[in-house]
Amino acid sequence: MTRTLVNVPKTARRGDVVEIRAMIAHPMETGYRNGPDGAAIPRRIIHRFTCTYGGEEVFAADFHPAVGANPYVAFSTVAIESSTLTFTWIEDGGAVHAATAEIAVD
Amino acid sequence: MPHRPISERRPMPSGVPSSLPRRGVLALGAASLLVLSRPRAALARPSLEAALAAFTGGAPVHDGRVRLDIPPLVENGNAVGVTVSVDSPMAASDHVTRIALFNEKNPQAEVAVFHLGPRAGQARVATRIRLATSQTVLAVAQMSDGTFWASRASVIVTLAACIEDLT
Numbered sequence: 001m002t003r004t005l006v007n008v009p010k011t012a013r014r015g016d017v018v019e020i021r022a023m024i025a026h027p028m029e030t031g032y033r034n035g036p037d038g039a040a041i042p043r044r045i046i047h048r049f050t051c052t053y054g055g056e057e058v059f060a061a062d063f064h065p066a067v068g069a070n071p072y073v074a075f076s077t078v079a080i081e082s083s084t085l086t087f088t089w090i091e092d093g094g095a096v097h098a099a100t101a102e103i104a105v106d
Numbered sequence: 107m108p109h110r111p112i113s114e115r116r117p118m119p120s121g122v123p124s125s126l127p128r129r130g131v132l133a134l135g136a137a138s139l140l141v142l143s144r145p146r147a148a149l150a151r152p153s154l155e156a157a158l159a160a161f162t163g164g165a166p167v168h169d170g171r172v173r174l175d176i177p178p179l180v181e182n183g184n185a186v187g188v189t190v191s192v193d194s195p196m197a198a199s200d201h202v203t204r205i206a207l208f209n210e211k212n213p214q215a216e217v218a219v220f221h222l223g224p225r226a227g228q229a230r231v232a233t234r235i236r237l238a239t240s241q242t243v244l245a246v247a248q249m250s251d252g253t254f255w256a257s258r259a260s261v262i263v264t265l266a267a268c269i270e271d272l273t
Contacts, residue, residue: 017227030236032213053225060221066212066236068185074232078225 002026006087008101012079020051020059023072024089024097030065046071046097048090054083079105154208157215158246161206162254167246172205172257174245183237183263192229192247192255196222202229204248211241237263 003025012018024046031043043065051059058077071089082105089097152160158167175189192202201224207217220231229247237243240263246256 030213056225058223058225061231061233062219062221064214064216064218066209066214066217068234068236072232072234073220074189075220075222076226076228076230078227080225 002089002097004087004089004097004099006085006099006101008085008103009079010102011104011106014079014081014105016079017076018079018103019074019076020085021072021074022049022051022087022099023070025070026089026091028063028065028067028069028071032065044092046089046091048088049073050088051075051077052086052088053077054081079103081105151213152215154210154215154244157208158244161204161208161219161246162248165252165254167254167256169256171255172245172247174243174257174259176243176259176261178260179262179264180237181264183239183266185234186237186261186263187232187234188243188245189230189232190220190245190247190257194229194247194249196224196226196229198224199250201226201250202247203250205229205231206246206248207233207235208244208246209235209237209241210243212236212238217243237261238266239263 005023007021009018026046028046029041029044031041033041035041045063045065047063049061049063050057059075061073063071082103085101085103087099171193173191176186180186188207190205190207192205194200194202196202202222205220205222208215209217217235218233222229240261242258242260244256244258246254248254
């Protein structure tokens with residue numbers, strides 16, 4: 001299981017803009033490097049990140065190899081209801097990593 | 107004017123027949139070395155313009171409304187913090203739909219594309235990118251009315267990313 005780290009405020013007032021930060025431990029191998037034996041290391045990156053809030057997608061990102069290792073992204077959303085935020089990272093080859101966080105809105 | 111006999115001419119210093127051709131040869135050698143040691147031209151990559159056109163679909167890109175925060179001088183090109191904010195009310199009728207980051211000299215022109223909507227509340231995203239060398243970074247935002255706005259910043263990189271190998 002790849003290590004993920006998400007930062008969502010535990011509580012918020014309805015209508016607040018809350019900042020969300022998400023990171024995943026991943027080498028983001030660019031495909032432009034050579035290994036110790038001189039052979040090219042194949043590309044393996046997280047190419048897609050999505051965040052859903054109460055089942056609706058509120059943010060997504062397409063990554064290219066120029067995104068740094070352990071891809072980090074910070075964005076924002078409006079707190080509209082107490083619900084679950086689901087974070088998904090999709091790797092080259094189709095492996096999916098996920099994380100969730102709860103937010104209480106009053 | 108009568109010529110002096112050859113024996114009366116001053117002899118050239120031994121071992122140096124003439125300094126001018128020698129300098130010429132040295133200069134030629136140095137020039138050819140420069141030519142040989144010039145780094146191989148970067149592998150063909152889609153240009154920034156081509157990548158931008160693929161993103162905008164050929165629509166005109168205006169300057170303004172986008173703020174690109176990136177340090178002007180970075181020590182390590184492997185992780186350069188970037189923040190893009192766009193001047194937009196983020197209402198259902200007027201919001202940012204996409205923000206794209208491009209670079210000028212990495213092996214690929216695209217860096218990332220962020221998809222936003224009115225539920226974002228504010229048009230502001232941050233991430234960390236790789237820069238292979240000192241170059242210009244371009245941020246482009248697409249609005250819900252279909253217009254594109256851009257901002258660019260030049261960055262000096264002292265330790266490059268992407269091109270190091272593990273040997």
